[in-house]
Amino acid sequence: MAFTFQINNQVKFNHDQSLLNKAAALTPKLKSTVVKPVAIVEPVKDSSKLNETGMKKTDDITNLDKHQLKRDDRVILDFGNHYVGHFKINIRHIGSPQDAPLALKIKFAETPAEFAFNSADYDGWLSKSWIQEETIHIDQLPVELNLPRRYAFRYVELKVIDTSPKWSAIFSDPELTALSSADWNNYQPVKLSDHELQSIYDVSVKTLYDCMQEVFEDGPKRDRRLWLGDLHLQALANYATFQNNDLVKRCLYLFGGMSAKDGRIAANVFTNGDPQPDDTFLLDYGLFFISTLDDYVTASNDLATLRDLYPIAKKQVEVALNYVHDGIYEPDDDYPVFVDWSNEFDKTTAGQAIIIYALKQFIHLAQQLNHDDDINNVQPILDEMVDHSINDLYDIKHHLFVSGSNHEFNVASQVWMILAGVVSDENAKQVMSSMKKELFPITGIATPYMYHHVAAAFFKAGLKDDGIKLLKDYWGKMIKLGADTYWEAFEPENPNYSPYGSPIVSSYCHAWGCTPAFLIKKYLLN
Numbered sequence: 001m002a003f004t005f006q007i008n009n010q011v012k013f014n015h016d017q018s019l020l021n022k023a024a025a026l027t028p029k030l031k032s033t034v035v036k037p038v039a040i041v042e043p044v045k046d047s048s049k050l051n052e053t054g055m056k057k058t059d060d061i062t063n064l065d066k067h068q069l070k071r072d073d074r075v076i077l078d079f080g081n082h083y084v085g086h087f088k089i090n091i092r093h094i095g096s097p098q099d100a101p102l103a104l105k106i107k108f109a110e111t112p113a114e115f116a117f118n119s120a121d122y123d124g125w126l127s128k129s130w131i132q133e134e135t136i137h138i139d140q141l142p143v144e145l146n147l148p149r150r151y152a153f154r155y156v157e158l159k160v161i162d163t164s165p166k167w168s169a170i171f172s173d174p175e176l177t178a179l180s181s182a183d184w185n186n187y188q189p190v191k192l193s194d195h196e197l198q199s200i201y202d203v204s205v206k207t208l209y210d211c212m213q214e215v216f217e218d219g220p221k222r223d224r225r226l227w228l229g230d231l232h233l234q235a236l237a238n239y240a241t242f243q244n245n246d247l248v249k250r251c252l253y254l255f256g257g258m259s260a261k262d263g264r265i266a267a268n269v270f271t272n273g274d275p276q277p278d279d280t281f282l283l284d285y286g287l288f289f290i291s292t293l294d295d296y297v298t299a300s301n302d303l304a305t306l307r308d309l310y311p312i313a314k315k316q317v318e319v320a321l322n323y324v325h326d327g328i329y330e331p332d333d334d335y336p337v338f339v340d341w342s343n344e345f346d347k348t349t350a351g352q353a354i355i356i357y358a359l360k361q362f363i364h365l366a367q368q369l370n371h372d373d374d375i376n377n378v379q380p381i382l383d384e385m386v387d388h389s390i391n392d393l394y395d396i397k398h399h400l401f402v403s404g405s406n407h408e409f410n411v412a413s414q415v416w417m418i419l420a421g422v423v424s425d426e427n428a429k430q431v432m433s434s435m436k437k438e439l440f441p442i443t444g445i446a447t448p449y450m451y452h453h454v455a456a457a458f459f460k461a462g463l464k465d466d467g468i469k470l471l472k473d474y475w476g477k478m479i480k481l482g483a484d485t486y487w488e489a490f491e492p493e494n495p496n497y498s499p500y501g502s503p504i505v506s507s508y509c510h511a512w513g514c515t516p517a518f519l520i521k522k523y524l525l526n
Contacts, residue, residue: 008279012261019257019308020275026250027214028181032085035176037061037077041155043115050481051113051496051503055155068094068168074159077174082110082484082509084152084210084220085178092142095167101137102169103161108132108153110221110508111482115157117502124500130222131504135161141169150179152210152221152509154484182212182242190517190525197468197524200475200516207485208237208514212244215251215271219488219507225278226251227268228285229338230511232292233452237514239299240521248296249305255289256312263315264335265289282338283323284351286316287358294361303368310369317362317378320355327384329355339412340450341489341499346404346413349393353416356385360421389422399427399434411439411454418457428461436466446491446499448475448513456515459523467523475516486513 039057046054055078059067067075091102109115109132119131132151153176160169187205192198211217215226216234235248258277259265266277267285290313297306323330329352331337337351359382366374393401393413401413414435418428445451451474458467477492488510491497498506 006280008281011279011281013266013277014257014259014261016257016259019253022308023250023253023257023275026246026253028244028247028250030179030181030213031183033178035079035083035085035178037156037174038080039078040064040067041076041078043076043112046112048480049113050111050483051116053112053116054482055112064174065170065172068170069158069160069163070168071160071162074157075171076115077156077158079154079156079176082152082154082206082210083176083178084150084180084213084509085176086147086150087153087156087174087176088144088146089158089174090142090144090172091138092170092172093163093167094170097167098141098164099166100162100164101139102141102163104136104138104169105157105159105161106134106136106147107157107159108151109155109157110153110485111503112155113482113496113503115155117504119504122502122504124502124505126222126500126505128505132221150220152219152507180209180212181214181247182209182244186242186244190521192520192524196472196476197520199479200471201520203479203483203486204237204475204514204517204520205241207509207511208234208241208517210485210509211511211514212238212242212247215254216247216511218268218512219510221507221509222505223268223507224272225268226254226271227511228255228265228288228292229267229282229449232288232295233449233515233518234511235292235295236518239295240518245296245300245302248292249300249302252289252293252296252305252309256309259312259315263319265312265316267338281335283320283335284337284339284354287320287354289313289316290358290362290365294365297365297368306365306368310365310371313362313365314374317359320358321381324355324381324385327381327386327388328352329385339416340445341447342444342450344444345410346406346408349389349401349403349413350410350416352385352389352393353413353420353422356382356389356422357416357420359385386422389417393417394423398438399430400438401431409439411435411442411445412450414439415450415453415457418461419453425462428457429463432458432461432463432466436463441493443491443493446489446497448486448488448490448510448515451475452512452515452519455519459519464523467519471516471519475513478513483508485509488513 040059041055218227218230267280267282270276339347339350403413488507
């Protein structure tokens with residue numbers, strides 16, 4: 001797996017205050033829920049769980065204040081599910097007067113696997129500042145400790161670094177204030193006869209719920225950012241569940257209001273404080289602005305927002321077509337196509353298909369505003385790209401699309417050509433069947449983001465049983481390994497894989513894992 005940081009700090013950005021004001025006006029009021037822990041637990045070796053680490057209950061939570069903690073003692077609280085929010089707890093001492101500060105280390109964990117690693121040993125390429133640990137000195141007890149930072153977690157470890165030989169610390173009344181902009185009152189539960197699919201669906205909804213904050217965050221543990229690729233998928237899941245369309249609209253205005261001077265949209269934006277675009281640019285993510293806008297307008301019929309943002313969408317087409325000549329997408333490292341974290345496969349044909357996919361959606365947007373000139377300009381290029389894909393990239397002997405100068409077959413090429421509707425329904429079924437025969441089991445792909453597109457292509461091609469099997473083999477396996485919410489990265493063939501070398505910084509509630517709710521609703525319930 002590979003990822004390359006982009007540093008483009010010379011890029012200048014537009015700040016369309018009119019669009020940004022509309023985004024600000026749509027800032028949701030977060031809903032809060034007070035949650036109490038359900039048990040006191042300890043990690044145990046469990047070969048059936050992630051990193052072979054599970055949890056066992058060691059005491060009732062009602063007995064927490066009977067635990068007298070001194071140097072190196074600890075207690076772990078289990079809140080019963082994954083949450084995003086703020087933690088507080090009461091602390092007092094027992095014994096002699098407090099003759100030294102309480103030195104306390106608090107660790108927040110999304111999974112038991114995080115307790116199998118020492119944060120001091122972490123030496124990955126991602127910043128260790130994301131590690132959810134705090135060391136606090138408290139000079140005077142008793143105190144109600146309210147931590148100002150927001151955390152994503154299920155477990156809280158309270159470890160006493162030291163007190164003094166004369167007294168012990170006692171903890172009581174722990175609680176978290178869980179936050180989300182999603183509203184359960186707008187959610188209609190789905191009842192499925194298949195219990196495994198029901199669990200997959202429910203965990204999908206919880207993942208989306210915890211990622212819905214003031215924007216659709218990619219991960220509430222990290223990066224706490226609004227990414228366009230994640231937004232594209234989160235919005236689809238949202239339409240199938242919470243229907244908070246204003247949050248999608250807000251995110252679209254944020255991206256539209258801060259494009260680069262050359263027209264490109266940043267792949268992600270920071271939204272803590274004044275919104276700020278990142279200096280990372282991905283061609284497919286820019287095009288997914290069109291996709292997200294088209295899906296939003298279809299869900300809402302909000303033509304006023306379409307009129308506001310149509311020029312931004314049109315500019316993404318113009319920018320992308322700078323990399324298309326005679327119907328052929330020509331990759332450029334200055335504006336790479338993402339497709340997936342992995343750089344172990346050639347992405348040219350997937351990029352070709354994603355451009356086709358987005359051009360079709362742009363034409364749909366143009367039709368709704370009667371922009372015939374734009375349609376007439378884009379349609380011939382789209383036709384040329386489709387013709388090249390069928391005539392030059394499709395290997396009729398293998399019923400697979402080739403990619404790159406070495407004419408390799410890879411999963412992403414097949415999947416995106418199917419999602420882009422390049423071939424007929426019958427040929428789509430043939431391509432996906434050949435892909436399953438020749439390229440399965442999937443290896444070298446570790447994100448629910450790419451696995452979503454594989455599952456969607458199976459369903460679109462009419463291979464319902466294969467789509468269901470992939471849901472169970474991928475998302476279902478995460479649940480079997482202990483997932484309360486879906487993870488940023490997961491390789492079924494290597495369950496303990498972390499792109500950062502340690503689960504301590506991995507995100508175990510990540511936006512691009514939330515789509516089974518959308519897939520099940522669209523393809524299995526309609």
